[in-house]
Amino acid sequence: MSLGPRALLSVAALISLAPTFQAAGRLAERASERAAARPETVFPALAKPDWGEADARFGAPRAGHMHEGQDVFAPAGTPLVAIRDGRIVETGDEGGRGNYIAIWSADARRTFVYLHMLRPTRFEPGDRVRMGQRVGAVGCTGSCWGDHLHLEVRRGRGTTGRPSDPLALLKRLAARRAARE
Numbered sequence: 335m336s337l338g339p340r341a342l343l344s345v346a347a348l349i350s351l352a353p354t355f356q357a358a359g360r361l362a363e364r365a366s367e368r369a370a371a372r373p374e375t376v377f378p379a380l381a382k383p384d385w386g387e388a389d390a391r392f393g394a395p396r397a398g399h400m401h402e403g404q405d406v407f408a409p410a411g412t413p414l415v416a417i418r419d420g421r422i423v424e425t426g427d428e429g430g431r432g433n434y435i436a437i438w439s440a441d442a443r444r445t446f447v448y449l450h451m452l453r454p455t456r457f458e459p460g461d462r463v464r465m466g467q468r469v470g471a472v473g474c475t476g477s478c479w480g481d482h483l484h485l486e487v488r489r490g491r492g493t494t495g496r497p498s499d500p501l502a503l504l505k506r507l508a509a510r511r512a513a514r515e
C-alpha cells in the first residue's frame with residue numbers, strides 16, 4: 335500500500351491540528367483534577383459520630399444472625415443525608431428494620447441502607463437523590479435500643495447483596511467533615 339495524495343493531505347491536516355489536541359488534553363486533565371477534588375461521598379448523618387460499643391460493629395453476633403451494618407449513635411431527629419448520588423430502590427416501615435430507605439449508586443455499584451429512621455421517608459422507589467440531600471432523621475424504630483443510624487453497604491442493587499463493613503469509609507467521611515468544620 336502506498337500513501338496517495340489524499341492520505342498525505344490528512345496527515346498534514348492532523349499535524350496542523352496537533353496544538354488543538356494538546357489543548358484538549360490539558361482541558362481533560364484539568365477536568366479530571368476538578369472531579370477528584372469534588373467529593374463523591376459525604377458522611378450520612380449531620381452529627382458528630384458515636385460509634386458505640388463492640389455490639390455496634392459490623393459482624394457482631396445477633397440472635398440467629400450477624401450484625402450486617404455499623405451503628406452510628408446520634409440524638410433522635412438528627413438529619414440523615416444521602417451518602418452519594420443515587421436512586422431509591424426500596425423503602426419500608428415494617429419489622430426489625432423500622433422506617434428504612436435503600437439508596438443504589440450505579441457508580442459505586444453498592445446499595446446503602448439506612449434503618450430505624452424516626453419517620454417513614456417521603457421518598458419512593460425510583461426517586462433520584464443527590465449526595466447530601468436530606469432523606470430522613472435518626473430514630474429508633476424497629477429492633478432498636480437507643481437512637482442511632484444503622485448503615486449497611488451492600489454489593490449490587492437492592493437490600494439482599496453481600497454486606498461489607500462500612501466503618502473505614504464512615505470514619506474517613508467523618509474525619510473529612512470534622513476537618514471542614
Ligand SMILES: [Zn+2]
Pocket residue numbers: 401403404405483484485
Ligand atoms: Zn445495627
